[in-house]
Structures are given as structure tokens and as C-alpha cells.
Amino acid sequence: MLEIKNLHVKLEEEDKQILKGVDLTVEAGKVHAIMGPNGSGKSTLSYVLSGRDGYEVTEGSATLDGEDLLELEPEERAALGLFLAFQYPVEIPGVGNMTFLRTAVNAQRKVRGEEELSAADFLKLVRAKAKTLKIDADMLKRPVNVGFSGGEKKRNEILQMAMLEPKMCILDETDSGLDVDAMKLVADGVNALRDEGRGFLVITHYQRLLDHIKPDVVHIMANGRIVKTGGPELALEVEHNGYADILAEVN
């Protein structure tokens, strides 16, 4: 599904190489986790895949179901089925959460040649999905992420994911800033979306989240590269011994 080959990325404004040849394939139905120390390039990878400005791809490729992601605008990538749950969801005063969600859902449907959801159908759907994430009606009415707690922001990201039903979900440190209960709620939301047609790339610092979202494959990223790949046991090893051992081993 998602295929990243030898991806090299530098900052557009300065001569700083961040990704130095990432190779990664996420198959449909699988959950891949990327762990790694600060500054290893994990968030950059998620931004480059979703099309944020400020990065320059100097080598390599990234495709989703064979389509070249790197050629597309962010909204085209979204319509193709790529979704990024932000580490820091953005507050947008003046834009209602509902209006935002409905505009996004219908914009994607339009690109895919599907009929737009009516206001009534949309409302029904969003209410049902919000309920399972314990998002109340008030949160839906408020401006996007404005005045939301850390937990509410992350739940709001998962609600967007549930509404947009992407093929490939990237979760960038979705566990950061969450208490145990909130993390469980978010994990339940993610697990509810797991199915055979959907791939996940879960970026995290800690093994904690992976107790709730069980990965099929765990990658360790360091210095702009995937340096080690293994099963869920790799996450446990990091948890117990830190990154130092693994990094020493690969070096």
C-alpha cells in the first residue's frame, strides 16, 4: 500500500539533510510502528508524506497504491486516502468543527466522484462516531480545536480519521500529552478502524501506546534512516533498555 524507497529529504531553507534514505513498506491491514529518539526524522517523514511545505525531496520515492505521493498537493493526497493525525492539532478560531469536518468529507467525496453527504446524513454520521469517542455535541460546535484540552484535540483527530475513512493512516505521536484514560480512548478509536483494507503507521516515542494499539511490525528510526525492523518485541526491548543498545548494535 504505502511504499517508501530510499527517501532523502532536506530542509528547503537550509542545507540540512533530515531523511537519509528511508525504506519502508506498509501493507494493507497492517499496523507498523516507528520508534526512535528525538530528532531522528520521524515527524519529518510524516510531514513529507502528507505534503507540508518547507521540505525538499532530493532522492527516492513515496507511493500510495502505486500513485506518486510526492507529486500531489496535500488535498490530493488526502483524497487518495492518506491521513495524518497531527502531533499538535492546529487551532483554527472562527471555523466551526462541524463545518470543517463536513467541508473536508464532501471535498474528498467530490474528488472521488461520490455524491456529497447531505447535512442530515452528515449530522447522523458524525454524532454516532463522536459518541464512541466520547466527544460531546458542544465540542463539535466549537471552533476547530480552540480551547480543547490535549486529550480532546487528539480525540478530535481520531474523529476526523473516522469520518474521512482513509486507506493509510499516519499517527504522529498521538500519545503525547495524553493521560492513561485518554490514551485508551484514542487507542480504542484507532482499533475500531483497523481492517484488512487499511494500513497504519504509528509514530511514537514510547512503547505505552503500543500496548493498546498492537503493531505487526516495529521499526527503529535513527539519524534519518530505519535502522532496525522487528516484531512487537522490539518495542519492549526499547522500553527496557532505551535506544542506546540498539544504536550501538547497528553502528
Next chain:
Amino acid sequence: MALPEAKQSPTEARLASLSLPTAGCTRDAREAALARVREMGLPGRRDEYWKYTRPDTLIQPEAPKAAVFTADEPLMFDQIDRLKIVFVDGVFSPEASDDLSLEGVQIERLEDICCKDFHWAKELYGVLEARGQNPVPRPLAALNTAFAADGVAIHVTGKPSKPICLIYKHESETSDAILHHVIRVESGAEVTILENGPAASRFNKCMEIDVADGGTLHHVRAQGRDHERRAATHMFTRLGEKSVYKSFTLTVNGVLTRNEQVVELTGDEGVAHVSGACVGDGDFLHDDTVFITHDAVNCESRQVFKKVLRNGATGVFQGKILVKEGAQKTDGYQISQSLLLDDDSQFLAKPELEIYADDVACSHGSTSGAIDETALFYLRSRGVPEKDATNMLTLAFLAEAVDEIEDPALVEDIVARLQGWLARRS
């Protein structure tokens, strides 16, 4: 003191193109206003108060030509049940207007106030304008008082069931309209005044509003789309104890617009909110000049102005809060912001506070910025196309000003206009 030559000749040239209406009980007020004009002189480029907006075309003897624009949108406020008072190029049109009777309010044409029992109007005409000449002269308002050709007097004694809507149609491309309205809201009475339309090629409008203790006046105005029109408007408002004045203005296009609001809080616990949203393109210049005087305790004032500018458009804001000695517990707020959609547009702001009381809370802020790139990426990453996302963020930027309007039906109408403007440019 004689005026300097640089002021005197353009002032006299303009005055020569006008004639003082002879009849009527406003004669004395008009002559006094004319004397004020001669004393102050019409605004010139070197006047500090006109530093950012060139007054030349507003004072030249003949109105510059302005093509009449045929709107492709339904008439503003058309879905709202309202009493319509129509002026065509600055002249009252009885045929196009509704019957002016409505419970809780008496409305008379300005020229008829003398023969009717409208003492309050005779006593108000030109008075608030004259008070508003200090400390900053506003000669175009005095010119208006002297030469106004038409207008209405609105006496609000109750709570009329629907808004009163002043509609200004523009049909002649050389029209030069001067309108003057006087409004008195009695104690405990409440009214909504709407205004819309481009009015004329050049429009000078003055409104004097006297709100008695406990009275409320809501004002929502939409200045029309005729691109070449020019307007200089003044609203002079005097507020009594526990009275409320809330005014919002939407401006879409127009080559030159100068809107002055002069508000005086004279009774305790009065509330004055003035706000505006404008969207402009190209050779558009929009100037909001506001002067709010707190002269009583426990009063609240808000100024919320938002401007969206593109293709070299210019936005101007001059806003002042004056807190007089003894006006304790004043709560004053002022924000002026512009969203610049390109590098060619500019926003010129002069926020001022002048405070002579020691127990007040006054805040002010002014910003200029581009679309927030992070928010834009967030929206796009959810599948919203770039143009739609930009439009959403533009409307969001204007929301704080639009939210000052209390009636949701009016908000809807205003937002529809803004969406129309954005859609035409996407």
C-alpha cells in the same frame, strides 16, 4: 483666523457648487454649519486626520463619474421583513418606499419636520455634528449639515416589530448625494436600523443619533458593490444612562470609503460597540475612523475592525478611546486587524488611547498578517482544496467582527455577501 490659501480656494470652489436650501426650520443650523465649514476649511492632504486617505475626490466641486453596477445578487436584507425607505441618488422615493407608519416609531422626511410636531428633530439637527467637531474637526460632516438635500427623522418611542431599512440606490453615474438623518430613541425604546446600497457616485451621509436613558439602537449597514463609488459617512451618537448602541458595517468594494463614528457615552453604564468587516481589491481604499468618548462611569465600548485586502488594496484604521476625568470603571476594547492576501496590499493603523481617569481597563491591538500557513496545511491535509481552505480562513478572520451582529438572520445575509465576494475571486 483666515484660512490658508491652500485650504480656502478648494473650500470655496466646493461651496460654489452647492446652494443652501432656503426654506425650513433647519435654516439656522445650516447657516451655523456653513460658518463652521468656512472656519475649518474642507479636508486637505496635509491634515493629520487625512494622512492616510486622500480627500481630493471627496471635496472637488463635481462628483467623479462612477459607473452604475448591476448586481447579480439578490438585494441585501431582502429576506428580512423590514420597513423600506428608499433613496435614489440621494432623493427620497415615495413610490419605492413602504408606507412609513409603524407602531412604536414616527418617521418623517427631513423637509417635513418643520410643519409637523417634530420639535426634537429641529433641536437635534446639526447639534451632535457640532459637538463632534471637537477635538478633531470633521468638515465634511458640517458641509453635510449645511447642504443636506434630503433625509429622514426617526423618532423611536417603542419597540417597532421590524427593522427600518434605508436603501440607497445608485442610478446616475454623476450623482452627488448629501443625506442627513436624525434619530431619537426614547427611554426604554429599541430599534434596528439597516442601511444598504451604493447610494450615488459620491455620497456624503451624516446620521445623528440620540439615545435616551435605557434606549437601544442596533445598526447594520452594507455598503454596496459599485466599484467606482465614493463615500464619506459620519455617525454621531450620544448615549444616555444604560443605553446601548451597536453598529456594524460591511463594505464590499468601492474605490473610496471613509466611515467616521463619533460616539459619546454621557450616562453611566452605557454600552457602545462599533465594528466593521471590509473586503477590498485593487484600487480600493477603506478608512474607518472612530472616536469614542467616555464621559460617565461604568461604560463599555468595543471597536472591532477587520479588513481583507488583496491586489494592492489599502485599509486604514484610526481609532481613539478618550476617557475623560471621572469616567471611572471604563471598559474599553479596540482591535483592528488586516489580512493581506498578497504583498502589494497595505494596512495603515493609528490606534489611540487618551485616559484621564485612574480606574479603567482599556486594551487595544492592531495586527497585519497573511493567511496562517499552518492552519492552511491542516485544512488541506484533510482534503479541503487550497482555495476553499483560504476562503474558510478568510471568513474565520472576519468572524470576530461579524459576530458583533446579534441577529442571526442579519449575520447570515452578511456572511453570504462575504462568501459571494470570495467566490468571485477564487
